[in-house]
Amino acid sequence: MSGQLFLTGALIVTFLVLSLAFVLIVIRIVKGPSLSDRILALDLLIAVAIGYIAAFGISTGYSIYVDIAIALGLVGFLSTIALARFVLSRRTKSDDEDTTGEGVKADV
């Protein structure tokens, strides 16, 4: 088995696994139950995206995509911070919390 062939196979596996990971993350986002769970899932989604970009760089041979990974590594957490802030802010406005039907306890 040549290295190229192995790499091709490995990449197919990688992409499939990464896709599966995406799906699982989406399931967590759908299921929740809390805001924090969903934010965590988005955070992980961005991490997986970094991996995906790396794998894509390998599969195409265009290494320039790595810069996108750098940027994502740096700014990806910005959205998590902002959302965490959002979570915190809800405490101070507890009088009219989400009427999501998911239960107040679950959806904090």
Next chain:
Amino acid sequence: MPPFPADLMLYASLLPFAAAFIAPWLVGRMGHNAGWVLAGVPALLFVLFAAFLPGVAAGTVTTYGIDWAPGLSVRYAHLIDGLSLTFALLITGIGTLIVIYAGGYLKGYAHQGRFMMFLLLFMGAMLGLVIADDLITLFVFYELTSITSFLLIGFDHKREAARRAAVQALVITGGGGLALLAGLILMRVVSGETSVSGLLAMPDVLRDGPAYTAIALLIMLAAFTKSAQVPFHSWLPNAMEAPTPVSAYLHSATMVKAGVFVLMRFSPNLGDTALWSIMLTGFGGATFLTGVILGIRQTDLKQILAYTTVASLGLLVMLTGVGTDYAIAGAVLYLVAHALFKGGLFMVAGAIDHETGTRDVRVLGGLLGKMPVTFVAAFLACLSMAGLPPFIGFVAKEVLYNGVYEAAWLPTIVSLIGNTLMFTIACVLLMPFFAKPGALPKSPHEAPPSLWLGPIVLSVIGLFSALFLGSTLSAVVLPMANAVAGGPVDTNIHLWPAGLKPPVVLTLITVGSGVALFFVYGRVRDGIAGLLTAIGWGPDKGFDQAVRGLVGASWRVTNFVQPGHMKLYVSVVFLAVALALWLPPIFGGFPSLGGTGALAAPYHFAVLAIAVAGVIIVIVSKSRIVAIVSLGIQGTMVALIFMLYGAPDLSFTQFMVETLSVVILALVMTRLDLDAVDHRPRPVAMKDAAVAIACGAGFSLMLLSIVQIPFNNTLSEFFLTYAYDIAHGKNVVNVILVDFRALDTLGEIAVVMGAGIAILALIRLRARVSA
């Protein structure tokens, strides 16, 4: 020919406008005496126009002009012939007297300067209208008369009735003006001619043209509204709200005759058809009768005069419709006569009002001794109005009886009834001088010269023009009649009838029954009044109903098309988008969906599927955070899609923008206690979904049909070729942004900058307000 270049008149005829703009200043300096100075302008013009008389009498038609809007084939041009010259002389001559009269009448009124300005503006407009050769010039001045009339009627602005009358006049004559515009333009289109003289040179071009009926009806509509024909007449009596000089000048002597003028002007081109005769005779006759019947019912002097003016206009229209040589000659004579006696009578009425404080014929009386000069003027004018010799009114009546009698029996009967009532009314108008006075608000004295000068002059001219009938005919009447008839009229007119011909018989009947009617005047008046009360509706009320109806309908329609509900706005817009996407293929054919390239690698599907999942979760999510997070998913996946197809810059930007979007969404949502639950009831949601799906599918369809087309890659090839060689950049996308299409980027950063300051303003200005 005048002893000056004819085209001097192009500018001279604009003098009233110049005078108008200095009038306020002049009145400010001289007070009411400014009238004497300002009257110099029309007087000068009268003289200038009079210089054309010999030539016109000799049959010369003078045209001259300059280009106004050459690209539109519009000229500022004059046509001096019998018709326009007679009108011009009436306008400037009576205008001179009116300006003098107005100076006296308005003594002590507010806004005298403004009044003089409007009056002179009107004069310029009216003059411009009658001497216009170019069709569009004619229209421009025609509309100006409507505007100035609107201003003058509303002059006594503190009274609601005056305001209503002004609007009514504007609406009715303005509406007619639009018809005139359409008619004139249709003439231009059909004939290719842009001037009156051009049309007169080929008299059959319109009559035989494809749009004759439309043109004729439009011109008639314009004329009927302007000249207060039934059922559009009610604005004219209401316009008596204006100060009396206005009534005398605009609403009897000149402006209201603009409609008749237009009919006469185009009579050679449009007349001599069944449509023309029937319409003009019918509406004119009906107006004639309506005018005298309603006139006899009135008790206010000005109202009586107004309705008889309506009647006279009806008579003129009817005669124009009858169109025989005698009818036209009669119309011309009557037009001149009417201008003279009615103008004078209005001024008399104003003088009486001025001196006694009332215009009610039931109260007025005994003025014979108190206002002798005024009486003389009134007496002479009334004789002319009654059609008694030796006044011009008598000649006019003889000739018009001749005209209708030889034409048809119905106009003859109408004329007979109308003239009879006119005779009676003329008697009634003299009652203030002879009757026993009632309780007058003021104790009357003779009016000042400025108030009686005008009526005396006009009445005397009414007398002398008949006494020197030969000159009158040759200088004024026949040239005008020729112009109206479109050729020499064949008439034989004398002051004293030679023998007992039918017109004379009709005159005798008129006088006899007129006198008889005067003796039962009180009962007739009350009877008509009672009848009208019983009917309880008239065009005047109809006008109110129409305006109310229009306003109400507008209100309802506007509530329907602009209901204030944004949901509806957005729905309509997207419905339109759906139609724009689907109707073209439905009517123009759907694309075939073959050959759209190979399928993607499976891991592409995962990215696409998750992007779609993100959208769906956003839609079904019940909390805003789930929605925001799902939006993040969708955006991230879009960035990956960009990456998959070779767009690293896009992917980069999309990731950044997505992150920042989530950040600002979170920052805002932190302060916005809202959830993202869909509040729509199910049926509404279903409808919205239908629209949304239609749009979405439509966009898919369009996209598919675009990618069928072989792609023209020239631009991108160019960029790839020269990006490095010339623009020194390897990242072609960036080179496009900063070099090939830098202007886009410049605009784009302007947008970014604008958003920055706009958002700051949004947030800060609130802080200030709530603080």
Next chain:
Amino acid sequence: MNTLIFRTVAPYISALMVLFSIFVLLRGHNEPGGGFIGGLIAASAIAIYGIAYGVRAVRQAIYIHPNVLAGVGLVMAALAGFASFFAGKPFLTGLWYLPTVSGVKLPISNVLVFDVGVYFVVVGSVAAIALSLEESD
């Protein structure tokens, strides 16, 4: 956000991001990047700093109002476009000066100034947006 850990890390991440943004800006003509992306990254850096230390600290740190920075960027970009007037070329024409300094070709151009203008506009405006939202409590 008043947490020790975040507050300790945030300034360095911000500095790193600004550095990275300049990198992305400068090499954008040849590799993915450029003024927009660089500007967005720098704005993110400012946002992080702002979230950690508050808006006032950011305002002190960047001396000038971010909107003014955006204005400076726009003026820079526009003036870069006008530079070609003096070369007798149309608006926004790229002018290149390529001196060779010790064997290395140095590309100097108004195009770069233009891209830096873009960078400033994006940094300024996006930061202004984030900061005004941040302080709108």
Next chain:
Amino acid sequence: MATIFINILLSLAWAAITGSFSFINLLFGFVLGGLSLTLIRAQLDSMNHFRRFFGSVRLALTFLIELIKSSVNVALIVLSPGRTLRPAIIAYPLDVTTPAEITLLANLITLTPGTLSMDVSDDNKTLYVHAIDAPNPDEIIADIKHSFEGQIRRVFHP
């Protein structure tokens, strides 16, 4: 001095991302790093800590090994069915005192097996750590003390 050290670090980071360690590029990175640091100059005064480069390197290696261990650990937890976990939130008494040390420790704890930093007490004396499986919390405390805290102290206080 510490500022220059950080500036040098940034300069190295610049060289890394630009992919060239040429002198001129390092110099340029230094200037740009200085520029970036002016942004955060207000926070720089509290940074007089990084003293020892080798300590840092050693710490980094330790950390990488711990990260791999922790990931394997997670994999075991996640992939083995029926395993009963005993999570706990533990109060970890801090010996290190400066914000930088605490932060570094907390981050390392998060990235390493079974533990996750949650909060620091207001007096900076206690770190609250979530442990995914801590039948015996004291063991975890001792483990952290042993593996990271000491090394951090050595980096910052040589």
Next chain:
Amino acid sequence: MSDLFLYLTGILCMIGAFFVLVAAIGILKLDDLYMRMHAASKAGTLGSGVLLVALAVFAGESDVVLRAIAAFVFFLLTAPVSAHLLARAAYTIGYKPCDATHMDALADREQMAPKSH
């Protein structure tokens, strides 16, 4: 390029993907937020990191290697901070650990006054 690097790249890819999957399974399977965070912050970080290393190995050019490592390091810098903030925020607003959590030192803290944020 020698086959060795290709094999190494492939293996690293699969390892990275494996850890990513572990993280994804972890956040789906574990009982409460805090436990899920373990999975995300450790396996997720390592997984993506390994993929970046794979890229570095594959590319072999020094600049790419350096950038891939830089990406990894930056990611390592930020990931624990966001995890910490999220955990803290969740706890602050009252997200209780699952029942299996046998010890809660934060709850024992005398005053759980909300921190200003």
Next chain:
Amino acid sequence: MEIILAVVVGIFFAGGIYLMLSARLVRILLGVAIFGNAVNLLIFTGGRLVEAAPPVIGRAEGAAQVANPLPQALILTAIVISFSIFAFLLVLAFRAYQSLDTDDVDEMRLAEPPLNKPPLHY
């Protein structure tokens, strides 16, 4: 490939428009964001899709095809513009909600209160 992307674009459009049709500010804004992404993908797809090398000279040696750079530049411009507009609308929505006390755009009737009947006198 274009077929699938066209369908995805259609779904994006449908989703975005469906959200924008709701009368609630938050949903409208979410819709705007999705709508914007849909447009970008539409332009991207319309510029033809190739699984190709990025349009960076010197990075694509040996590549069969280089991606079309022009749509990328256009979309980049459009992304930044729509982000700016989106940010403005978002803050506007926030301010409108604060000041008008409703997030239901149908209840925002301050600028367009029920139309009074116009006067009929003169």
Next chain:
Amino acid sequence: MMYISTIIGALGLFLSTGTVLAAQTASEAAGGAAADQAAAETVPGATATVDPLLTVATPLAAWLAALPIALPLLGAGLTLVLRNLPRWQAPMALIVLGLTALTAVGLSAVVEATGPIMMAMGNWTPPFGIVIAVDSLGALLVLVTSLVGLIGIGYARLDVGDEGVKYGFYSFYLLLICGVNGAFSTGDIFNLYVWFEVFLISSFGLMILGGTNIQLDGAVKYGVLNLIATTVFLIAVGATYGATGTLNMADLQRVLADNDAAPLLTIAALFVLAFAMKAAAFPLHFWLPASYHTPKVIVSAIFAGLLTKVGVYSLMRIVVMLFGADGAVYMPLIVILGVLTAVLGAMGALAQVDLKRLAAFLVVSGIGVMMIGIGLGTQQGLTGAIVYTVHSILVMTGLFLILGMCDRLSQGGSLLQAGGLYSARGFAAALFLVFGFSTAGLPPFSGFWPKFILVEASLAVEGSIAILGVLGIIISGFITTIVIGRAWALVFLTPQPAGAPAVSAEPVNPAVIILAGFVVGLGLFPAFVVDPAINGAAGLLNPSAYVTEVLGGR
């Protein structure tokens, strides 16, 4: 200190940032050249023979085409940079717009004398870069826009308080003029989209600049609906590129002339929809009456004058000039929508009580009239539409300004409030009448000429559509006359009720007087606009001069 020195050092290096790039540049120069060679071989022959850069010298006159965009843009940046000098803002804006107007005058003169002129941005041979291409139509509209912008500054002083200046009024204002001028003069459809967005964002800023609740309400509707419109426009641009591979208008004109690809009809429909919406044509007009009455008077006035006209212009430029046969399919629809817009707009005005809303509906009504002219698709119809556009820019700006002025003098903002200006302030009242009657299309004001041209254009066309057009113009004119007459009677003639505050003695702002002067001047001397409009319309129907100027012999 140290960091100050680093900044200085950085600035020094800043100018030679190439250092970083240098290594790569040097090392990859050879590879890059090879790639270029490879790329060049794949280029179709047509491209290979074209000079990438224009070889002709840029005439100085070409700058006249770019400056009406570039100057306000620069000014917008400068006013923002100098935001801490509030007292300098108005003079700066005045100077910038004065220069802009001067260049616009020069531009019109040159274009009228020598035909369309073009400047290829970046010197790239069209159609590869973006071109600014100005023909008679563009020059005329740029001129009017610049003049109205300049005049408007005169009024702004009255209306924009310190707050407004502080939060960027003049930057927004200049940006708006920049965007509108850009839209009128660009020769590239994507660039047209960008200018749409530029004036859109600045209009957002201007709209909310008072911070009042009613403005927020109006802005929500204005914002969302305009976002949809510009986005649909963007979609259509993207689709056009996908279908034709080009964005340059001159190139598109050539490409589309003999192209019957299936999606073009749909794309044309999207353009029609987007522009009809931007123009506020029924039934996509909602945003305008929902918002135009809410901002400050100067803002309403400038919006009413300029913004919708860009939609009208684009309809002419893109649908008529570029899409030709595909666009012609929609012409009857445009006439029908125009008639409905004209009549319903006028009826909307008749239904209003608030004068600014009334004026907003009159804006809509005018749009309908322009659309009728466009829909006729003839030389004369387009001439009328262009003349009407110019008239409408002047008169609608003036109408809003005079209403604002009258509201300042005596509270007469609605038909229910008698302002009594006829007796107290005759001149101000007269100015209202000038603008009002001009709106109604009465002579001797500017509105008469386009009405005349359009009626003649309609009557010159065979068929029922044309009759419909005439009816639309005439009925809307008739209703508008009623509207103006009623407003005159109720607000101006009617004396103020007892106890009302005294009428202010504030002088009428010169901006209003100047605009009224234009309205009357245009009524008396129409050729100044009619002649360029005739050329503009001819250029739309036969764009060969435009295409030749842009593309040369290629």
